[in-house]
Amino acid sequence: MIRASGITVRFGSHAALRDVSLQLDPGQRLGIVGESGSGKSMLGLTLMGMLPSSAKLDGQLHVDGQDMSTAADRQWRSLRARRVAMVFQEPASALNPLRRVGDTVMEPLRLHLRLDRKAAQQRMLELLDETGIQEPALKARQYPHELSGGQRQRVLIALALACDPALLIADEPTTALDAHVGLRITELLVRLARDRGMALVFISHDLAAVARTVDDVAVMYGGEVVERGPVAEVLRAPQHPYTQGLLAARPPLDAGQLRRRLPVVPGNVPAMADLPLGCRFAGRCHVELPRCAATRPSETSLSPGRSAACHHLPDPSI
Amino acid sequence: MSALLDIQNVTRRYPRPRQRLLHRPEPLVALDNASLTLNAGETYGIVGESGSGKTTLARLVMGFEAPDNGRVLLGGEDLHALPEHILRQRRQTFQMVFQDPFGSLDPRRPVGWSVGQPLRATGQQPAPAQIAQTFERVGLSASDAERYPHEFSGGQRQRIAIARAIITKPRLLVADEAVSALDVSVRAQILNLLLDLQDEFGLAMLFVTHDLAVVANLCDHLLVLRNGRTVEQGPAQAILTNPQTDYTTMLLDAARVTPAGHSAPARTTT
Numbered sequence: 161m162i163r164a165s166g167i168t169v170r171f172g173s174h175a176a177l178r179d180v181s182l183q184l185d186p187g188q189r190l191g192i193v194g195e196s197g198s199g200k201s202m203l204g205l206t207l208m209g210m211l212p213s214s215a216k217l218d219g220q221l222h223v224d225g226q227d228m229s230t231a232a233d234r235q236w237r238s239l240r241a242r243r244v245a246m247v248f249q250e251p252a253s254a255l256n257p258l259r260r261v262g263d264t265v266m267e268p269l270r271l272h273l274r275l276d277r278k279a280a281q282q283r284m285l286e287l288l289d290e291t292g293i294q295e296p297a298l299k300a301r302q303y304p305h306e307l308s309g310g311q312r313q314r315v316l317i318a319l320a321l322a323c324d325p326a327l328l329i330a331d332e333p334t335t336a337l338d339a340h341v342g343l344r345i346t347e348l349l350v351r352l353a354r355d356r357g358m359a360l361v362f363i364s365h366d367l368a369a370v371a372r373t374v375d376d377v378a379v380m381y382g383g384e385v386v387e388r389g390p391v392a393e394v395l396r397a398p399q400h401p402y403t404q405g406l407l408a409a410r411p412p413l414d415a416g417q418l419r420r421r422l423p424v425v426p427g428n429v430p431a432m433a434d435l436p437l438g439c440r441f442a443g444r445c446h447v448e449l450p451r452c453a454a455t456r457p458s459e460t461s462l463s464p465g466r467s468a469a470c471h472h473l474p475d476p477s478i
Numbered sequence: 479m480s481a482l483l484d485i486q487n488v489t490r491r492y493p494r495p496r497q498r499l500l501h502r503p504e505p506l507v508a509l510d511n512a513s514l515t516l517n518a519g520e521t522y523g524i525v526g527e528s529g530s531g532k533t534t535l536a537r538l539v540m541g542f543e544a545p546d547n548g549r550v551l552l553g554g555e556d557l558h559a560l561p562e563h564i565l566r567q568r569r570q571t572f573q574m575v576f577q578d579p580f581g582s583l584d585p586r587r588p589v590g591w592s593v594g595q596p597l598r599a600t601g602q603q604p605a606p607a608q609i610a611q612t613f614e615r616v617g618l619s620a621s622d623a624e625r626y627p628h629e630f631s632g633g634q635r636q637r638i639a640i641a642r643a644i645i646t647k648p649r650l651l652v653a654d655e656a657v658s659a660l661d662v663s664v665r666a667q668i669l670n671l672l673l674d675l676q677d678e679f680g681l682a683m684l685f686v687t688h689d690l691a692v693v694a695n696l697c698d699h700l701l702v703l704r705n706g707r708t709v710e711q712g713p714a715q716a717i718l719t720n721p722q723t724d725y726t727t728m729l730l731d732a733a734r735v736t737p738a739g740h741s742a743p744a745r746t747t748t
Contacts, residue, residue, distance in 0.1 A: 365662070406662055424670060
């Protein structure tokens, strides 16, 4: 579904993404996890062909079998119309407040699938029903402000599904929602991906949301993928010091150690311009070798589908 | 000895806008009969989603608004019965840290000025040495006091907000979503700082959050609110290890890092 290799996105002299490679097969669910400034949203925009015009893209990008590395806007538009769809964080601002939500969902059905009004209406109601909206006929006549945050996010997912995409990219879709609503939305995304055989890229800073939604995860830091693999393995035995720090910094939920100090990752996420040239995590890492700041570690395969980019990993060839 | 903070059966209602001329709608009960006691050096976690009443509770404790029923006793005094000038004096003993410190820092003044503001509010002149010392106490350097809010990262700004809150040496700190906007790796630094300050000053803390994962190992007691009502209340460890309601169990599920396929069975309502 996606073949990306050596993707680098530059703004002027700063690289917002550096040498990112990804592979996503049809029906597969991939999580992209990282903190602010990690490049995870930039990666999402790259995969959708929605980078700002000041960005310069290098590397190979194939989406849905088409070479999109140098694609023009027109080619991206036709891909986005039918094959690739995206859901964003803020369901309130992504819907037109002056249109009934049913009309919004019908628009791509009329425009791209050229359904007549009656067929489009029928399909729209099916989509609202599929995304778990109760009383779809009633909700379709309502305006965005009359719906709850969770219902609005379901409407946006219905809209994204309108043209039967083979790939859905969801960027922080649960972040603006309450915990119990976020839980339902991730369940919905998993069910839709399974039922439709649709590939899903789930971008989030929330490890708990990522863990329950995807099969594989890529951990990003400073515009690079620092670790990847099956989500259960990465969470159980993280290999990169950043992933280790990220997991350790979460307070344990049931351990009986009241008031225990949490292990911390020192410092702050550096701004793009201040990132070290070698390993991006140098300076905040608890293990630091002389070459870390100067030489970029390459991704080392640990087992099939599992890799990490760190000088400190045990050398598999020894 | 009486508790530092004693919230007794407080209820807060807000009138709803009138929809029809002759019909007055039922008021919204933002907080319904909530009670808790908090001693010096202890932390109470107030957990709930949007509309749960958790921020209303924090605002009542801060004296920003008054309850319709019940009392808030701070050091044995009924906070909402105090005359205005006495309340202003007492404000030094309870301070608040908000989610977005940007809003409480004047963008046109060096942050050292903002940190000294709670002292000025009670007619004291903050000494430069006192400001420098407070900056160092929260893990910043004394020279940072001369810089402006936009020069700091989110985590540093939250340290500044904490410096501003502790400069009056308060006995109670109310933290409303104080770490929710921070990245995970930075969040742990701030949580540790709060724990250190608590040990040092014997601070009592009221920690208001929507994210159970944040409060898990910080709190002695928990109050879980939903739609203004108390869902569950008691020792934090007991609630975390053996929640008594489906709602608390769900909040724990949402916060737990459990790989797909190991999660609880799917439910379908929003």
